[in-house]
Amino acid sequence: MQTTQSIFDRYEEVADRLPKVIDQPKTADISSLLDITDDIDAFVFDAFGVLNVGETMIPGADRRLDQLRERGCSIRILTNAASYDRAGAIDKFKRLGLSVADDEIITSREAALLHLADGHWGVAAATSDTLTDLPPSADRLEDCAKIYTAVDQFLFLSTAEWTEKRQDLLVAAMRQRPRPLLIGNADLAAPRDNGFSIEPGHYGHLIADEFPDHVRFFGKPFPEVYDLIETSLAGVPPQRIAMCGDTLHTDILGAAARGWRTVLVTQDGLFAGYDTDAFSERSNLFADWRLGRI
Template identity: 25%
Template sequence: MRDLREIKYFLLDMDGTFYLGDELIDGSMDFLDILKMQDKDFLFLTNNSSKNRMAYVEKLKRLGCELEPDKVFTSGEATTIYLKNMKPKAKILLLGTPLLEEEFIDAGFELVKGRGESPDYVVLGFDTTITYEKLWIACDYIREGIPYIATHPDYNCPLEGGKFMPDAGAMIDFIAASTGRRPHVIGKPNADIINVICDKYGYNKEDIAMVGDRLYTDIKTGINADIATVVVLSGETSRIQYEESDIDADFVYPSLKELGEDLKRLK
């Protein structure tokens, strides 16, 4: 049984955990204050690679939460670090937004666009600027055997009003149908994203807890990486859904508010 008092760093999912749409969830800011008072720390962690950290910093600021850019970590950044460890300055065919392209260029990679350019990797992100030509070129390279990476596997990106837009996972299935190949995925629920975070921030796994509202991404990430897990029932997962699931978290709370209250009580 894990001890909540021993957790030093909380990896926080955002939508459904810290805010819902454009509103902070009650108790979220108080939770950050409690961590500060107890000399604990946090990092916001998102699978969405269509935006860079600054886009999230600006959104959080609009919601009343001002923080340094280094407090936000995306699957896009995780992928750049993973690939830099594999082959710095690699040539990459990237299916991604201009913001993700900028992140890869800043990380020292050379982006190629067309056929006949011999990329070292094909990387699929959440590309809201996707075109048929982009997909076709990517499929040609993947079919040739070029190493293939995806930032994350989410099928849908939630929107306000209970709506969704197709995410990277839908594109993974499109490419698989054409090429017969699936990518190595970096983001949640895979352990790679936690390993990269530990390398960047100097965390030890026994000091970390993954906190989120999705069982199959957030909580599964913690299980796969062998770190503590906290499911909050303020977003996608209800109490009934949790009890019927075969995915078990170490701790279950209605929201960050109750998690914070427990941290104060246990101190």
């Protein structure tokens, strides 16, 4: 069972694989994002733990987005969820009750798919994922060892139906013939209604422990998703963009490495029920601002 402490500890163990940030400021507490709209032109939101927990919208999240727009701020949602294509991501936020324009959503899956090379891909994906945005040469990684052996490279999008048996098949295939492995969601875990789910980054880092030169991660804190956000916010200086997230090693680290401002949201995500000061001190990761809910 994953806990806040075990997830944090694992991020610390793999910190050498993450972007580097130096000379971060200490954190100032605020009561609302409306407190900092004079300093920020664009707010970028993590989803899990900030806008929603599992399939439940966090109370007030929809109203806060509307208020920020009314003040002239641009809104983006930057999610590491890679289990569904862009249309699926848009549908999910609409089901949650969030009023979000299609061009306000950026996913780690989009970043990963931009870096697919030619060849035969083996894909870890949910059964509900139609894979229509992938090359026709992609085969699902399920329980057939021959698929793992045959493919030229691997793409990991979802843990929805991933099992220890499938992980063992992937490890065995990598040991037999090391190949590129793209992790479409760099998160180790995500907050759900009944605890934390295990995400693709968890399994990716286990492979990277043995094959560090063959694994590439996409999503926060890695740079490709920030490229997509900045392209969509042409003309907005990095220091006028604020990333709002619940995780120090993904949301806060990645944005700070990019030169963005950062907001740590504490009430519903990874650090729910914890004082974050000790975690920031240990990791040397400090958001510019901190609040319970946006």
